[in-house]
Amino acid sequence: MARRWLILSYFSGIDGMACAQHIDDRLSLLPERGITPLLLTGICGKARADRVTVQVPSVAPSGVRFELRHLRRRISPLKIAGPFLNLLLLPFYVLEKLLINLDSQWSWFPLAILRGRQLCRRYRPEIIYSTGGPASAHLAAAVIARRCRIPWIAEFQDPLVHDDWRRSRRALRVFAWLERLVCARADAVIFLTDVARERADRRTGIHRRGWTLYPGANPADMPQAAYEKGEHCRFAHFGSLGGSRNLKVFLEALRHLIALRPELARIVRLDLYGSCDRLSRRLIADFPAPEMIRDYGRIPRRQSLAAMKRSDVLLLIQNTEEYSAETIPSKVYEYFLAGRPILALVHENTELVEMVTRKGHTTVKAGLAEDVRKGIAHLVDRWMAEELASGTEGAFLVEEAVGRLVRVGEAVAARGSQTGGVGAAGPDEW
DSSP states (O other): OOEEEEEEOTTTTOTTOHHHHHHHHHHTTGGGGTEEEEEEEOSSSOOOTTSEEEEOOOOSHHHHHHHHHHHTTTOHHHHHHHHHHHHHHHHHHHHHHHHOOOOTTGGGHHHHHHHHHHHHHHHOOSEEEEESSOTHHHHHHHHHHHHHTOOEEEEESSOSSOTTOOSOHHHHHHHHHHHHHHHHHOSEEEESSHHHHHHHHHHHOOGGGEEEOOOOBOGGGOOOOOOOOOSSEEEEEESOOBTTBSSHHHHHHHHHHHHHOGGGGGTEEEEEESOOOHHHHHHHHHOSOGGGEEEEEOOOHHHHHHHHHHOSEEEEEOOOSGGGGGOOOTHHHHHHHHTOOEEEEEOSOHHHHHHHHHTTOEEEETTOHHHHHHHHHHHHHHHHTTOOOOOOTTOOBHHHHHHHHHHHHHHHHHHHHHHTSOOOOOOOOO
16 A cells, blocks of 8 residues: 655755755655655745645735745746736735734645645545644644544744744734644644754643654765865855854954964955855955955855865854754754864754764854854864864764654554544644
8 A cells, every 4th residue: 555645845845945955855765665755835946746746826915925036036037027026916915914924924824725635635645744944834734634634743843932032922822823733733743853842842731742853964965075175274154144143253253363363364264155144244344354254155055065075164153042942953964964073153052062062073152252263263273283073973864864754654643543533632723
């Protein structure tokens, strides 16, 4: 009998996006475990011809505007028509934000429910699995699972509710309700850190249905690229910079370092791969030695992985919000697999500190420039002495994550078959 999972993930198929990357890396490995994935996703990413993929759009103005921005990058006619369409949508977009100020993808769930139920009737999947990015995927999965009486696994890649909430109180109520709903109705709920699982348990009482799963990285994605020591010690940051994840503390530490040791201005370099916020750009412009910094912008994922393997030190910068204790940047798993030394600026996250230091890398406090300066100096000195260690031993692999996910699914499916449907019980939230 064919085993099929219906997977809801809005962002699947978008190159370089972390929440897309996690699920996309798993899709090719599930068939090796005897599972055929049926993918229900948004229209922003590229559909794959080698598997059943259904793409549906959002219906609210914010979602349409968001999807137009992505589609314009690869559909030529939309490059011309896009601005005109956005202008037509503007009054409705403003009205929506006044009435419903949620994320841009909140309105994906109506059409996802419709097509998801059709897929269930046609393919009869044994599991529904919602993951990645927008919370609307979990709402759609909740309705589909209940109507079709199919066991459901929900995976939170970022906490829905946290103490650093900066949006409206109305949005907080909506997401708090949705978190309670998911934790009450899903047969298993997966978190990407132990701390996120523990805090959600305190809020919702999920108990033994909560699981922790480290996503890992895929060795098959890593290109062949050999490291060679050059004339500069290159610290390389990969990914987006924005909000509290910026270059402020690192550049302040680097400024202090070259003031104390001016000769290092000729040796140390900072390479940036990814999007850069206005604050970081202003800090770069004000830096006393701008020749030390080079911004490569966004590049394809394969190129960024090759650049990781050629860098001297990989720089990881974590947000400095309170909820950072619940998250591990997805980039760290690629860093481990790239095999280069890591300097991690960590904010109040003992789980991440233990993970990085256990593998022989360097962690410093993200908010303390003096701590960061010492970390930079330590690694530069090791580089000059040719003592920078490298290697991928103990890296977290996506294959291990898929194995754990399948074991969760098998337990959930077995429990569902015994109870005749969805096995989780909870208060009537409908």
